[in-house]
Amino acid sequence: MNPLPTLFRTHLEILQVNLGYRCNQRCLHCHVNAGPERTEMMDQATIHEVIAYLESSNVQTVDLTGGAPELNPYFKELVQSTRAMGFHVLDRCNLTVLEQPGLEGLEEFLAKHHVEIIASLPCYMKENVDYQRGEGVFKTSLRVLKKLNRLGYGQTGSGLVLNLVYNPLGSFLPPQQSFLEDEYRRELGERYGIVFNHLYTITNMPIHRFETLLIAKGERLSYLNLLHQAHRDSNLESVMCRRLISVDYQGVVFDCDFNQALGLPLRWKDKPRVHLSELKGIDLEGFPIPLLEHCLGCTAGAGSSCTGVLSSPG
Numbered sequence: 001m002n003p004l005p006t007l008f009r010t011h012l013e014i015l016q017v018n019l020g021y022r023c024n025q026r027c028l029h030c031h032v033n034a035g036p037e038r039t040e041m042m043d044q045a046t047i048h049e050v051i052a053y054l055e056s057s058n059v060q061t062v063d064l065t066g067g068a069p070e071l072n073p074y075f076k077e078l079v080q081s082t083r084a085m086g087f088h089v090l091d092r093c094n095l096t097v098l099e100q101p102g103l104e105g106l107e108e109f110l111a112k113h114h115v116e117i118i119a120s121l122p123c124y125m126k127e128n129v130d131y132q133r134g135e136g137v138f139k140t141s142l143r144v145l146k147k148l149n150r151l152g153y154g155q156t157g158s159g160l161v162l163n164l165v166y167n168p169l170g171s172f173l174p175p176q177q178s179f180l181e182d183e184y185r186r187e188l189g190e191r192y193g194i195v196f197n198h199l200y201t202i203t204n205m206p207i208h209r210f211e212t213l214l215i216a217k218g219e220r221l222s223y224l225n226l227l228h229q230a231h232r233d234s235n236l237e238s239v240m241c242r243r244l245i246s247v248d249y250q251g252v253v254f255d256c257d258f259n260q261a262l263g264l265p266l267r268w269k270d271k272p273r274v275h276l277s278e279l280k281g282i283d284l285e286g287f288p289i290p291l292l293e294h295c296l297g298c299t300a301g302a303g304s305s306c307t308g309v310l311s312s313p314g
Helices: 044-055 075-084 106-112 126-133 137-150 177-192 208-216 220-230 233-237 257-262 293-299
Strands: 014-018 061-065 088-093 116-120 162-166 198-201 244-247
Touching (some): 014 044, 044 075, 061 075, 075 088, 106 137, 116 137, 126 137, 162 177, 208 220, 233 293, 244 257
Parallel strands (some): 014 061, 014 244, 088 116
16 A cells, blocks of 8 residues: 655756766666666757746756766756856766766866766775776776865865765665765765765665666565655655656656656646646646655655755654
């Protein structure tokens, strides 16, 4: 029995834009099945439709994701346009992409435009990172983090925000975010001289690649039971889908990035799918959000969102 009721949207604050599923990595937990072989990428016309939507919206934050969003050839155009319009811009970065051929100088570009970087680093230990993300990823990630630090990212008073993201390596919930943040800060600081602003812990969703891994290990049912048992009604007040919409590479709108990965578009006016251009000037506050079993990944334990936990321990 699904314990989750229908929720209703509050004021829209965040437009999350998936610029495509191509990525230079192929992580075990990736819920969008991103990888080097994927070809789906947002074209320039859709980029312009995103900008046009933002011109008529009250959105405060533009959250760029992928795949690796930086691999989209119009990434810089979108960043420059949205920053010029006064939006706060987030780049969900896997770090290693910043050393890809053709992307030289991208760190300096992000710093120049004061883009907040949310960087994936599933552990502060080499063995765990390379297991989840691929051989050599940890070493490259450290090199990129050190360069970002030299540019001012994560440094007190610089205004350049660098946040890290932890994903569990298996079928368990993340540990307490504040405790793990202290561990990351100590280990990365003492071993490598790396600083950052905050650590976000994000629960792995039992969909696509991570679900395949669970099935292969015979752990899918036990993981779903874990999410059910750890569900907290109090987290429903703060789940990210209440104040966010997610847009895929074609401009189709979803309640969240996870629904996008599952091909479950936002329902509006009984349409099977709605394009972002159709929502210009539309206030979605009060619109229903149907919740499904995978949504328990956001409500379990301390909760999970694109900016970490939803509630304090207790």
